[in-house]
Amino acid sequence: MSNENILSNNGNDVSYLEYKGKHTGILGWLLSTDHKRIGLLYLISLSIFLIVGVTFGFLMRLELLTPGRTIMDPQTYNSIFTLHGVIMIFLFVVPGLPAVFGNFFLPILIGARDVAFPRLNLLSWYLYVVGGLLAILSILLPGGPADTGWTFYIPYSVRTNTNVIPALFAAFILGFSSILTGVNFVTTVHRLRAPGMDWFKMPLSVWSLYATAWVQILATPIIGITLLLVAIERVFGVGLFDPALGGDPVLYQHLFWIYSHPAVYIMILPAMGVVSEIIPVFAHRTIFGYKFIAMSSIAIALFGSLVWAHHMFTAGMSDTGQLIFSLLTMIVAIPSAIKVFNWVATLYKGSIDLQPPMLYVLAFIFQFSIGGLTGIMQGVLSVDIQVHDTSFIVAHFHYVMFGGTGFGFFAALHYWFPKMFGKMYNVKLAKRVFWAMFVGFNTLYFPMFIMGWLGMPRRYYDYLPEYQIYHVISTIGSWILVSALFLMFGNFIYALFKGAKVTEKNVWGGETLEWQIATPPIHENFIDIPVVTESPYQYKDNELVLQTQEAK
Amino acid sequence: MSVQHTAAAHIHRDDVASRMGMWLFLFTELLLFGGMFILYSVYRFTHPEDFHLAAKELNTVIGTFNTAILLTSSLTMALSIAAIQRKQKTLSIIFQLLTIVLALGFMVNKYFEWGAKFHHGIYPGSETLLSKPSGEILFFGLYYVMTGLHGLHVIIGVVIIAFMTVFTMRDVITHDNYVKLESAGLYWHLVDIIWIFLFPLFYLIT
Numbered sequence: 001m002s003n004e005n006i007l008s009n010n011g012n013d014v015s016y017l018e019y020k021g022k023h024t025g026i027l028g029w030l031l032s033t034d035h036k037r038i039g040l041l042y043l044i045s046l047s048i049f050l051i052v053g054v055t056f057g058f059l060m061r062l063e064l065l066t067p068g069r070t071i072m073d074p075q076t077y078n079s080i081f082t083l084h085g086v087i088m089i090f091l092f093v094v095p096g097l098p099a100v101f102g103n104f105f106l107p108i109l110i111g112a113r114d115v116a117f118p119r120l121n122l123l124s125w126y127l128y129v130v131g132g133l134l135a136i137l138s139i140l141l142p143g144g145p146a147d148t149g150w151t152f153y154i155p156y157s158v159r160t161n162t163n164v165i166p167a168l169f170a171a172f173i174l175g176f177s178s179i180l181t182g183v184n185f186v187t188t189v190h191r192l193r194a195p196g197m198d199w200f201k202m203p204l205s206v207w208s209l210y211a212t213a214w215v216q217i218l219a220t221p222i223i224g225i226t227l228l229l230v231a232i233e234r235v236f237g238v239g240l241f242d243p244a245l246g247g248d249p250v251l252y253q254h255l256f257w258i259y260s261h262p263a264v265y266i267m268i269l270p271a272m273g274v275v276s277e278i279i280p281v282f283a284h285r286t287i288f289g290y291k292f293i294a295m296s297s298i299a300i301a302l303f304g305s306l307v308w309a310h311h312m313f314t315a316g317m318s319d320t321g322q323l324i325f326s327l328l329t330m331i332v333a334i335p336s337a338i339k340v341f342n343w344v345a346t347l348y349k350g351s352i353d354l355q356p357p358m359l360y361v362l363a364f365i366f367q368f369s370i371g372g373l374t375g376i377m378q379g380v381l382s383v384d385i386q387v388h389d390t391s392f393i394v395a396h397f398h399y400v401m402f403g404g405t406g407f408g409f410f411a412a413l414h415y416w417f418p419k420m421f422g423k424m425y426n427v428k429l430a431k432r433v434f435w436a437m438f439v440g441f442n443t444l445y446f447p448m449f450i451m452g453w454l455g456m457p458r459r460y461y462d463y464l465p466e467y468q469i470y471h472v473i474s475t476i477g478s479w480i481l482v483s484a485l486f487l488m489f490g491n492f493i494y495a496l497f498k499g500a501k502v503t504e505k506n507v508w509g510g511e512t513l514e515w516q517i518a519t520p521p522i523h524e525n526f527i528d529i530p531v532v533t534e535s536p537y538q539y540k541d542n543e544l545v546l547q548t549q550e551a552k
Numbered sequence: 553m554s555v556q557h558t559a560a561a562h563i564h565r566d567d568v569a570s571r572m573g574m575w576l577f578l579f580t581e582l583l584l585f586g587g588m589f590i591l592y593s594v595y596r597f598t599h600p601e602d603f604h605l606a607a608k609e610l611n612t613v614i615g616t617f618n619t620a621i622l623l624t625s626s627l628t629m630a631l632s633i634a635a636i637q638r639k640q641k642t643l644s645i646i647f648q649l650l651t652i653v654l655a656l657g658f659m660v661n662k663y664f665e666w667g668a669k670f671h672h673g674i675y676p677g678s679e680t681l682l683s684k685p686s687g688e689i690l691f692f693g694l695y696y697v698m699t700g701l702h703g704l705h706v707i708i709g710v711v712i713i714a715f716m717t718v719f720t721m722r723d724v725i726t727h728d729n730y731v732k733l734e735s736a737g738l739y740w741h742l743v744d745i746i747w748i749f750l751f752p753l754f755y756l757i758t
Contacts, residue, residue, distance in 0.1 A: 116569045183576040191569040217576055221583035229588075232697055237677035239689040240591065240697065246686020247693075251594055255587055 013522040015422065021523075033118035036521060039104030040420070041125050046100060047489070049091040049132060054485060056084035061444070061478040064471045067463055074461040078147035079162070081459060083139060085150030086167060090174045091132050093405050094263060097270035098181060098216075099128070101412045102209045104420060106185060108514045109203045111194025111532060113524040116187040120180055127177035131170045138166035149459065151260070152227065154241040154252040158234045168231045175220045175227075178266070182216030185209055194513075196532035203512045203536045204293050208273030211297040215262045215269075219305060223259030226252065250315055257308035265304040267401060268368075269297055271408025272339055275361050278415050279343050280537040281510045282358035283350030287537045289342040296335035303332040313384045322381055329379030336372055340365060355508065356430040360411035363438050367403025371396055374449065389459075392452025398445045410437070410488065417492065418507045422520040423499035425491045433491065436484035443477030512536050567731040574735040578742050581705075585746050588698050592753060595690045602687020607758040609674070610695070611665060615755035618661050619747065625654035626744040629713070629737045639727040641720060648717045648733075651740065655710045662703055666696075695754055702750060705743045712736050 014020075016036045023031050029041065060080055063070045072080070103121065107114055115121050139145045146167040148157045157164050189210045193202070202210075229240050230252070239245030241252040280287045287293065309317060309325040317325075343365055352358070374396040378384050387393060418424050447470035452458070456467045463471070506515040513532075517525055596603045632647030673680035674692055681689055716736045719725045725733050 114564070116566065117573055120573075179577075179580050183573050183580075186576055187569050187573045190572060191566055217580055218583060221580040222587045225584045225587035229591075229697065236696075238697060239676070239686070239693040245682075245693070246599070246690050248594070248598070251591065255590065258587075 013518070013527065015518065015520040016523050017421070017520055019523040031122070033114070033122050034523065035103050035107050035114050035118065035121060036420075036525075038121050038125050039100050039102075042095065042099040042103060042128070045125075045129060045132065046092055046095065049087050053084055053087040053092055054482065056080050056087065058478055058482055060084060061475045063461070064463070065475045066471075067465055067468060075144070075147065077461045078459075079139075079145040082146050082149050082167075083135075086135060086146070086171065088401075089150050089263075089267075090171050091128075091135065093267045093401055094178060095128060095174070095181075096267065096405060096409055097274065097412060098185065098209055098212055098266075099124075100409075101205075101274070101416060102181075102185060102212075102270060105416065105514055106188060106206060106209055107192065108517065108521065108525050109206050109512055110189065110192060110197055111513050111526065111530045112188065112192035113526060113529070115184050116191055117184050121184055124177045124180040124184070127173050127180070131172075131174035131177060134166050134170035134173065138163040138170065141166065151256060152230055153256075154230065154233075154247070154249040155243060157230055158242050165231055165234060168227045172224055172227050172231075175224045178216050179220045179224075182213040182220070185213035186217065189213075194529050194532050200291065200294070201532055201535050202294075204276035204287065204290070204297075205270070205273030207294040208269045208276070208297045211301040212266050212269045215266050215301050215305065219259045219262035219266070222255060223263070226255040226259070250312070250317075253312050253315055254309065257311045261308040261311065262301075262305045264400070265300055267405045268408075269300060271364065271405045271412075272297070272336075274408045274412040274415070275343060275364055276339070277510075277512070278357050278361045278411055279346050280539065281415075281508050282353045282355055282361075283347050284353070284509070284539050285346055285350040286539050287342070288345035288348075289338070290535070290537070292338050293342050296338045299335035300332065303328065303335070307332055310379055310384075313381060314388045326379055326381050330376060333372060333376050333379075336368075340369060340372075354431075355414075356427060356434055357411045357415035357508075359431060359434045359438075360407050360414060363434070363441075364404055364407045364411060367399050367407065367441070371399030371401075371403055375400065387452060389457055390452035391448040391456045391458050394458050395445045395448035395452060398448075403441060403445070407437075407441075413492070415508070416514075417495070418502045419514055419519055419521070421496060421499075422502050423495045424502050424507075425495035425499055429487070429491050433484050433487045436480055437488065440477050440480030440482075440484050444474050444481050445477070447471075447474045447477075511538060565729075570731045570735060571738075574738050578738060581742055581746075585698075585701070588694065588701070589749070589753075592694050592698070595687070595694065599685075599687025599690060602685050603691050604758055606684075606688040606691035606695075607754060610755050611668070612755045614661055614665050615751055618658050619751050621654050621658045621661070622744050622747050625651045625658070626741055628654065629740045633730065633733055633737050636720065636725060636727055636730045636733060641723075641726075644733075645717055645720050648713055648720065652710055652713050652717070655706055655713075659703060659706060662699065666699075698750055699754070702743070702746055705746070709736075709740050709743050712739060 016034055019028075019034070021028060021032065021034075029037055032038065059072070060077065063072050063077055063080075103115070141163050143161060143163045146152075146157075146162045146164045147160060148162075148164060148167075152164065152168065152171075189202075189206060232238050233240045233242060233247075237245075239247055241247040241249055243249055276287060276293050307325060307328045309321060310329045313322055313325075354362075374392070378387060378393065378396065414425070414430060448456075451467050451470040454467070456463060456470070502519055505517065505519055507519070508515070511534075513530060514521075516530070628647045628650040632644045632651065635641075635644035635647055669675065669692075675681065676693060676696060681692055713736055716725060716733050719732060
């Protein structure tokens with residue numbers, strides 16, 4: 001019962017893409033509880049929202065090309081940056097990697113046939129769709145889209161006449177979807193690991209998804225209740241946060257960031273997992289410091305939950321509070337740095353193959369380091385007073401969330417695309433698109449560091465003429481970036497229909513379990529549940545040592 | 553092997569996983585209410601006098617009565633699980649129905665309690681309430697929101713237990729497969745426990 005046996009069975013079992021269950025056609029997808037199909041449902045819906053979010057960001061940049069009015073009025077601008085934030089955060093980056101690649105690959109990576117609760121998994125997707133539709137509804141309903149920023153700060157969010165309620169409920173429902181995914185993944189990792197797959201034989205992306213799932217479970221309810229309370233305050237006039245009724249708006253900020261800071265780790269941790277997965281494969285070398293990388297994911301989840309108030313240094317807080325949160329913010333940088341050092345150490349003396357996934361990963365390390373280090377700068381109290389609410393923050397945030405998570409998402413897409421669809425994209429084009437993306441991204445966001453340092457406030461519609469040169473460079477960067485995104489999606493869509501067919505199991509020479517099953521995977525992934533004998537990433541003299549040797 | 557053959561997917565049952573999933577979900581519920589308990593603590597700390605005066609206006613008798621009802625309903629819920637484990641299907645159904653009746657009794661009391669408050673003009677946005685000091689506005693704001701959300705959980709619990717009763721009647725829940733009922737029980741005890749904290753915070757500490 002060795003690999004040959006799995007091979008010989010291949011002809012008999014159809015891929016999940018062609019599988020026919022109880023339902024066929026479109027219902028076979030919409031009612032499927034197969035984690036792989038749900039992953040693809042997420043991929044499609046996330047991509048649609050990504051396009052919407054990018055469009056809003058693009059329009060914002062266009063407006064900022066010249067001081068004063070360029071293409072839209074201030075109210076529209078306020079709505080557009082709110083929608084850009086809400087859609088990108090709640091509908092793309094937070095669900096992003098866990099919902100698409102976590103769903104698709106988590107069970108395969110641990111040698112399971114599905115997640116622990118397949119029907120709950122499908123429910124999560126439906127909640128996601130309902131949340132997304134509500135967000136769209138908030139744009140279309142009379143009253144105009146919400147203009148509060150994605151943070152819904154009190155008291156403005158209870159006073160403005162725009163459609164804050166649908167936007168709040170959208171975020172609430174999306175949070176519920178996120179919680180259920182978290183519950184599912186934690187249980188899956190605990191209960192469904194294949195025989196022999198002990199905790200320290202798990203691939204590193206499983207560790208990071210596991211840590212992420214805990215943050216999803218423990219942090220999301222806080223934002224759920226907070227947003228619900230704002231909605232209740234708005235509808236019924238109940239005194240909770242509004243200072244006119246005796247409430248404390250700073251308390252709202254605390255509750256908001258108790259979730260929303262850990263949420264940035266929900267966003268970045270899975271991307272770090274993808275990086276840890278891709279680097280050994282394209283360096284043909286065992287990952288350096290496996291246990292440290294695994295444990296640093298847990299440490300990030302833990303410390304990341306204790307630093308929320310660094311978003312509020314200027315909002316009014318005791319000196320002691322400021323000092324403690326500043327210190328904790330510094331501490332959370334340590335596990336992230338451990339990861340970066342270990343990734344770089346893995347590359348050292350590796351046989352590096354610059355395929356598209358690897359290029360995105362290297363850009364991730366570069367951009368995440370800039371984003372992370374500027375984050376520490378803001379953790380320093382004196383510097384924070386200077387840069388608070390300037391575009392420096394915007395640059396920092398986008399270097400982590402787009403330069404980090406976004407590029408991590410693209411890396412994962414390039415890495416797993418052939419396995420997911422059994423088709424290959426144009427590799428040469430993908431490499432060129434990567435460079436356009438890299439240049440576009442840095443041209444777009446780096447000038448924001450400079451102008452933010454010089455005092456350009458964030459969220460502003462208008463600005464002084466001396467900042468224009470930076471805005472012009474930044475807007476040109478957005479044009480390059482959007483073109484690159486177009487080409488990237490074009491490349492994938494073309495590959496889906498006309499790309500070269502891939503039947504090879506192991507396209508990149510990976511060692512984890514997904515590369516030992518059919519391409520594309522069969523309905524329940526494994527004909528026999530594998531018995532895991534090796535740690536992941538055991539490259540010996542640049543040769544593969546597969547994670548399983550015998551199927552039985 | 554035909555395509556149809558693969559449709560006979562493996563049937564996966566893992567009670568430990570189901571229980572674990574339920575516990576994780578209960579954590580999220582605790583944190584959901586936790587956010588409101590933080591609000592309560594902070595506002596109590598900043599407005600101790602107003603909270604003291606406002607709490608006196610709540611009816612401790614109804615509160616105590618409701619606490620007794622809810623605790624009893626937790627007992628009947630636990631008994632229904634014990635009964636199904638001992639293959640006493642009818643008894644289990646009776647206990648589940650009793651739980652539902654007690655839960656509805658709790659809601660009826662709640663209705664009269666809220667009704668009385670409304671009658672006295674104490675409700676969000678009312679003139680009587682807005683003329684009070686801000687601490688009392690916050691107290692009653694929290695009172696309505698927290699007991700209201702708790703009440704919503706009671707109603708959800710009733711619906712869940714009603715489903716369990718149907719499942720038990722149809723032998724979906726049996727003496728060797730009762731994890732659904734157990735999970736419903738866990739949920740119900742959570743609803744109970746949250747009330748155990750709400751009761752002293754609003755009614756007893758004055």
